[in-house]
Amino acid sequence: MHAIRLHAFGPAENLVHEETPDPLPGAGQVRIRVAAAGVHLLDTALREGATGPFPAPTELPTIPGREVAGTVDALGEGTDPSWLGKRVVAHLGMNPGGYAELAVTDAARLHALPDHLGEAEAVAMIGTGRTTLGILQFTTLGPDSVAVVPAAAGGIGTLLVQYAKNAGAHVIGLAGGPAKVALVRENGADLAVDYTEPGWPETVRAHLDGIGRQATVVFDSVGGDAGRAAVDLLGKGGQHLVFGWSGAGGLEAGALTFTEEELTARGITSESVLGPVMIRKAGGDVRGLELAALDAAATGTLRPAVHRFPLADAAGAHRALENRGTTGKVVLVP
Structure with a gap:
């Protein structure tokens, strides 16, 4: 098979598309012929050797x-034979191997x-x-809510x-940027604002x-100056829910x-x-969050946006993520 391998920590160029031996499933395992593989911003930090969740x-x-x-396409010893040939999705947990x-x-x-x-969705x-639904456990949204x-x-x-x-x-x-603001507006936001433009907080106010x-409520995945300005919009009793800091200068x-x-x-x-606080809030039922998320997509309640890259261009996908040049979920397609 072909896969993306990281031979040394460092820049995106260290992600190499090359031929590797086909993996074999062990007892209780399956092998998936991958149609779509997810890329996360955290992957870019791990590529550089940083620690995190x-x-x-x-x-x-x-x-x-x-x-x-x-x-x-293959089963390990003792695996339920009904899985063979089924279209599936899985989060691999602590064991990587998806870029393949x-x-x-x-x-x-x-x-x-x-x-x-679809597999990408x-x-x-x-x-x-599942992370989105995990975040939403910490607040209650309704007609009285103003969400930033x-x-x-x-x-997310x-x-x-x-x-x-x-x-x-x-x-x-x-x-x-204007293109992303247009997408946010098309997605249903009552107000879509470019937070790279000076004076955007005054526009929101x-x-x-x-x-x-x-x-x-502010759903803060960026931190830094933009996150602080968003928090300044909260009224009394407001919630600041933090799940990232992509605009604050990196993982460190x-x-x-x-x-x-x-x-x-x-x-x-x-x-x-x-992390652990989200898992505890879910009563340890991470799989329940996954099921709920997949059901929301299957019924059309939630419609994930997907930004596709060829598997061979994983380095390009990482660079685009780091440079905020993507929209939606980044997915590699073999």
């Missing part, structure tokens, strides 16, 4: 990627795909979709805008004044934080909703 590889070369969809034509995982991680759900929902979504043209941002609109909330989507409301910079004194003075709350 998933540890950086300890042995190189390695095949990155933890989200795949395709067709089961073939990937192996435990049968317990599989979800069968309905006929009308399924990959978007098994990771990005930075990075609203990204994979797209789904948050849709979910909030479905719940009846007033949605303000922030994105970088004028809009809020016009509807006589203040923001009630950390998320936007506030002291207890600042929060008390503002009358708001701020909490990080990723």
Whole structure:
């Protein structure tokens, strides 16, 4: 098979498309002929050797990627034979290997795909979709809500805008550049603003004044100056939900934080909703979040946006992510 292998930590160019031996499934496992493999911003940090929710590889070369969809083409010993030939999607967990034509995982991680759900969309929902629903556990959205979504043209941002609109909330989507702002507007946001333009907070404040409301929740995946400006839009009792810091200078910079004194003075709350706290909120049922996300896509309740790259151009996909040149979920197609 062909796969993307990382031989040394460093820039995107270190991702090499090359021929490797076909993997074989072990006991209780399946092999998937991959039709779509997910790429996450975290992958770019792991490529450089950084640590995060998933540890950086300890042995190189390695095949990155933890989200795949395709067709089961081989079974390991003791695996239910009914999986053979089925279209499936799986999150590979702590074991990478997704950037490849073939990937192996435990049968317990599989979800069968309905006929009308494409592999690329399924990959978007098994990771990005489940994270979105995990984030939404920490708030209640309704007609009284005013949700501010930075990075609203990204994979999670797209789904948050849709979910909030479905719940009846007033949605303000922030994105970088006219093309992304147009996508956010098409996705249903009540106001779409370019947060790379000076004075964007004043534009949002004028809009809020016009509807006589203040923001009630900020879904913050960017941090930095943009995240802080978004938090400044919150009214008393507002929520700041943190699940990333892509605009704060990289993984090492950390998320936007506030002291207890600042929060008390503002009358708001701020909490990080990723990792163990999200899993605990879900009662440990990560698979339940996956099922709910896939069902939302299958029924059309949520419509993931997908940005496709050829598998051979994984380096280009990483560069585009790092340069904020993508919209929706980035997916590699063998």
